[in-house]
Amino acid sequence: MFFDLEKxxxxxWRQLICRLLHKIGLRGNLPLLLQSFLxxxxxxxxxxxxxxxxxxxDNRVPQGTVPSVYLFLLAINGITKIISFPLHQILxxxxxxxxxxxxxxxxxxxxxxxxxxxxEKWAIDRGFxxxxxxxxxxxIFQRRKKIVTLPPIFLYNTPISVQIPLNY
Numbered sequence: 001m002f003f004d005l006e007k008x009x010x011x012x013w014r015q016l017i018c019r020l021l022h023k024i025g026l027r028g029n030l031p032l033l034l035q036s037f038l039x040x041x042x043x044x045x046x047x048x049x050x051x052x053x054x055x056x057x058d059n060r061v062p063q064g065t066v067p068s069v070y071l072f073l074l075a076i077n078g079i080t081k082i083i084s085f086p087l088h089q090i091l092x093x094x095x096x097x098x099x100x101x102x103x104x105x106x107x108x109x110x111x112x113x114x115x116x117x118x119x120e121k122w123a124i125d126r127g128f129x130x131x132x133x134x135x136x137x138x139x140i141f142q143r144r145k146k147i148v149t150l151p152p153i154f155l156y157n158t159p160i161s162v163q164i165p166l167n168y
Contacts, residue, residue: 001098001112001153001160003119004135005076005128008094009068012075013127014038020074034067075126082118087111105150112138113153120156132158140164 005011017038021031042054076094083089083098090097098115102108123129130136138160142148152159 001116001138002136003096003098004131004133005094005096005123006131008076008128009072011127011129012072016075016126017071024074034071038071076128078126079119079122082122083115087115105148109151109153116153116155116160130155132156132160134161136160138162 014035018031018035021034042056044054045052072094076091079096080089080091086102087098087100089099096119098112100108100111119130132155136155138150138153140148140150140162142164148164150162154160
């Protein structure tokens with residue numbers, strides 16, 4: 001299963017970052033500097049000669065800066081604690097995948113659905129949301145020539161699309 005976080009950077013809660021910095025033991029000036037970095041940003045839009053009034057974003061980690069990458073990774077890193085054996089996981093930036101190798105499709109479906117349910121809860125608790133578009137999908141790799149069907153797995157009550165590569 002391959003997951004994509006929707007609008008990952010804009011969804012990072014500043015309060016979550018501050019809480020996580022405190023949780024890992026950061027005290028003193030660095031957390032204060034990062035808190036200021038997260039809370040004192042404003043933006044304006046220029047169209048031609050007209051400049052909008054300054055606006056402060058409600059909640060986000062600004063993109064395009066060095067600290068933003070680390071703060072985003074700090075916010076998302078907890079996702080790796082959700083998945084346990086016999087499932088495996090891979091996290092790269094805002095793309096996340098889980099996989100299992102088994103001959104028992106019912107077991108795979110049950111484990112995957114339970115994991116998806118846990119991932120949904122994790123995302124909701126932290127202000128994230130997984131995409132239910134074509135970016136989130138299940139791919140079944142199999143050696144059999146007979147195509148197997150997997151009962152649907154749901155993400156936010158939406159069935160996740162299943163693909164079976166040809167000539168695997």
